[in-house]
Amino acid sequence: MKKIIFILFMAATVFACSDDLSEVNVDTKNPTEVPADVLFSNATKNLFDQMVNTNVNTNIFRLVAQYWTETTYTDEANYDLIGRNINGSQWIILYRDVLKDLKEADMILTENPDPTLTEANLQNRKAMIEVLQVFTWHVLVDTFGDIPYTEALNADDSTPVYDDDAAIYADLVVRLNAAISQLEAGAGGFGGGADYIYNGDAAQWSKFANSLKLRLALRYANVDDAKAATMATEAIAAGVFESHADDATIQYLASAPNTNPLWEDLVQSGRADFVAAHTIVDVMNELDDPRRNDYFAQNLGEGVYEGGTYGANGNTQGNSTIYSEIFEDPTLEGVILDYTEVEFLIAEAAARGYITEDAEAHYNEAITSSILYWGGTEEEANEYLAQPEVAWDETVWVQRLGMQKWIALYNRGFEAWSTWRKLDVPELPNAAQSGLPVPLRFTYPTTEATLNGENLAAAISAMGGDEQQTRIFWDQD
Numbered sequence: 001m002k003k004i005i006f007i008l009f010m011a012a013t014v015f016a017c018s019d020d021l022s023e024v025n026v027d028t029k030n031p032t033e034v035p036a037d038v039l040f041s042n043a044t045k046n047l048f049d050q051m052v053n054t055n056v057n058t059n060i061f062r063l064v065a066q067y068w069t070e071t072t073y074t075d076e077a078n079y080d081l082i083g084r085n086i087n088g089s090q091w092i093i094l095y096r097d098v099l100k101d102l103k104e105a106d107m108i109l110t111e112n113p114d115p116t117l118t119e120a121n122l123q124n125r126k127a128m129i130e131v132l133q134v135f136t137w138h139v140l141v142d143t144f145g146d147i148p149y150t151e152a153l154n155a156d157d158s159t160p161v162y163d164d165d166a167a168i169y170a171d172l173v174v175r176l177n178a179a180i181s182q183l184e185a186g187a188g189g190f191g192g193g194a195d196y197i198y199n200g201d202a203a204q205w206s207k208f209a210n211s212l213k214l215r216l217a218l219r220y221a222n223v224d225d226a227k228a229a230t231m232a233t234e235a236i237a238a239g240v241f242e243s244h245a246d247d248a249t250i251q252y253l254a255s256a257p258n259t260n261p262l263w264e265d266l267v268q269s270g271r272a273d274f275v276a277a278h279t280i281v282d283v284m285n286e287l288d289d290p291r292r293n294d295y296f297a298q299n300l301g302e303g304v305y306e307g308g309t310y311g312a313n314g315n316t317q318g319n320s321t322i323y324s325e326i327f328e329d330p331t332l333e334g335v336i337l338d339y340t341e342v343e344f345l346i347a348e349a350a351a352r353g354y355i356t357e358d359a360e361a362h363y364n365e366a367i368t369s370s371i372l373y374w375g376g377t378e379e380e381a382n383e384y385l386a387q388p389e390v391a392w393d394e395t396v397w398v399q400r401l402g403m404q405k406w407i408a409l410y411n412r413g414f415e416a417w418s419t420w421r422k423l424d425v426p427e428l429p430n431a432a433q434s435g436l437p438v439p440l441r442f443t444y445p446t447t448e449a450t451l452n453g454e455n456l457a458a459a460i461s462a463m464g465g466d467e468q469q470t471r472i473f474w475d476q477d
Contacts, residue, residue: 061413
């Protein structure tokens, strides 16, 4: 896997001795035009940074999924989204720092393409941009529900309408299918280190796109089973992830500012009040889960794990298990979609009767791949799967799959939260201090009331309220 190479771009202008003063006011230190590959790289890093960080101002999904809790400042673990503008940060970063750059990169490739690129390479680049756009849009929908979409990202329209969340998803499926058909293996993509995920390998991008399609397919479960079955069948037939070598990851570096944001949040920041939550520690203790040594660090003696009370007041770190030192590694890779998740998705699709695959086999492979990824052994995986509480049981498959997927997604807070909302497994307690239940969505940023009030009001009415317990379209009770 390649390292991230951050591109520094400078435009210089050389003036000749003449009477032409038209360039005097041009800022020679800041470019007015940025190449598409730089915009693509910047958007990619911003997307990964937002999805993997644990900054209390921008990403609290590990807290929402009840993997971690806080011991000193507990507002976030009590689902206060407004105090630090957490919902606003998710909104702004994905719109401004990811989607805007991707849109501009696509526009440059369309309006001013590099004449040295082959047509197939150009189309691959545009398809790669589209895959990341679809991914980002689906995250925004899954976070908020109805959002600005068809009129968004238009500099001439500061008050875009909000589109229906189900309608957006339907369009994203169309766009993703088009991107998949557009990718041509062997024709390359963004070169020169600009593609931080697959280094321009179109075949890998195709697997990523199909794996994303499989995720979206299962979002339709219980909403439109026919569509879910068709999409799942098509995605698997076209080729999804086959091992962790296919994962959609970014490799961070050992020195700032290119480290994994977790290192910045846990080490560089000096913040020391995150601890593992009882919610997950208790479950893994009961199952004697071999991943505990990789997820957690004991501070109560060898083999002893004790989670913190979720969303409670008071400093309990002295009595509680903390996260493993793995999460303080500045080079820890960032992940937005992986082989383990894909295997769970295939198992779910099979259990629902969408496909003819063996649900048990893919369930077992999902768990095994997770244990191996975190440093465990085949023997540990086999012993774990042999437990009656873990072994596949088609009569309670939702409970088994939901619990095991939640455990496996430990470092993927957003997807863990989304999967929990769909399967309602495990049972997550209300926050101890506020008494609030786990949010089913993020409320809209408060700034929208001022900047786009009329359209916001229409969206709130269409959604049935702007509450944390308002459901998005695929979240069926």
